[in-house]
Amino acid sequence: MNLSRRLLYSLLFVFSVLLPCDQAFAQFSKLDDLTAQIAKKLKDQKPNLVAVVRFTAPDGSPSLQGDYFAWFVATSLRYHAKKIRVTDPKALESALAKEGISLRDLDSAETLNKIAAQAHLDFIVTGTVETGPDSYTIHVTIKRLPGASQLIDKTTAIRRTEFTDSLSEPFPPKTDNPVVKISGLGAAVNMAAPPVCVYCPVPSYNDEARREKIQGTSLFEVLISSSGEVVKAHPTKLLGYGLDQQGFDAIKRWHFEPARLDGKPVPVVVIIEVTFQLY
Numbered sequence: 001m002n003l004s005r006r007l008l009y010s011l012l013f014v015f016s017v018l019l020p021c022d023q024a025f026a027q028f029s030k031l032d033d034l035t036a037q038i039a040k041k042l043k044d045q046k047p048n049l050v051a052v053v054r055f056t057a058p059d060g061s062p063s064l065q066g067d068y069f070a071w072f073v074a075t076s077l078r079y080h081a082k083k084i085r086v087t088d089p090k091a092l093e094s095a096l097a098k099e100g101i102s103l104r105d106l107d108s109a110e111t112l113n114k115i116a117a118q119a120h121l122d123f124i125v126t127g128t129v130e131t132g133p134d135s136y137t138i139h140v141t142i143k144r145l146p147g148a149s150q151l152i153d154k155t156t157a158i159r160r161t162e163f164t165d166s167l168s169e170p171f172p173p174k175t176d177n178p179v180v181k182i183s184g185l186g187a188a189v190n191m192a193a194p195p196v197c198v199y200c201p202v203p204s205y206n207d208e209a210r211r212e213k214i215q216g217t218s219l220f221e222v223l224i225s226s227s228g229e230v231v232k233a234h235p236t237k238l239l240g241y242g243l244d245q246q247g248f249d250a251i252k253r254w255h256f257e258p259a260r261l262d263g264k265p266v267p268v269v270v271i272i273e274v275t276f277q278l279y
Contacts, residue, residue, distance in 0.1 A: 028242055030156045032076050038152055039080035047122035054089040055127035064167040066129040069138055075240055109148040116145035135159050163245040171234035172223045172269050181269040195224050195256040203250035209241040217275045218247045226265040228256040247274040
């Protein structure tokens with residue numbers, strides 16, 4: 001088998017997952033419960049459109065964990081309030097940027113009222129994420145538009161995990177030896193014999209993802225040591241519904257025949273693709 005074909009088979013792992021549900025999603029149950037309470041209150045208001053904004057750190061600075069939790073809230077709201085239209089946080093930010101409006105501008109009632117009038121927006125969901133030693137404290141606020149009067153102000157906590165921390169950790173981490181990076185099937189092909197997975201337990205679905213019939217792909221940058229162990233994994237494309245964490249947790253248990261350069265084992269960064277399919 002030529003090197004290109006070996007790379008394809010060893011680095012692009014595709015799973016059709018039909019296994020029992022895992023507990024990785026359990027840590028998000030509090031946030032899902034909070035979203036269900038929000039949905040119930042919103043349904044009584046019969047809104048035309050609800051916007052979820054990317055969550056920030058308490059000081060207003062960007063937060064990658066905030067991005068992830070805001071996305072979770074938006075998708076959970078769509079499930080718990082199926083008749084309510086809910087915007088995607090990143091799509092909303094992109095639309096606002098085209099109008100010269102930043103997330104910080106949303107602190108202004110005047111700006112909120114302007115957006116509400118232009119987009120026929122009834123409610124806006126904002127949030128902050130504070131990182132503690134063991135958990136993230138998530139504060140969610142919903143304002144009614146126009147007027148920016150507060151409808152909901154609630155707080156919950158999510159346990160920190162290696163996966164949620166990995167969203168913002170520098171990658172790749174510093175190592176004692178140079179790392180070969182295989183970013184695709186082209187230029188790096190001749191630099192090293194690729195790692196080959198010899199123990200590859202597959203991730204499982206969870207009840208929430210099954211419920212919504214979620215299918216798709218998560219991508220991870222993975223640092224594999226010269227002994228074939230997974231040192232670090234960093235998500236680069238997220239699917240949501242807790243599936244990314246289940247893919248992350250599975251990859252962390254994998255073991256590889258290490259990559260080799262000039263016949264010697266070397267640490268290497270590779271892209272691993274995990275595809276979740278129900279059928």
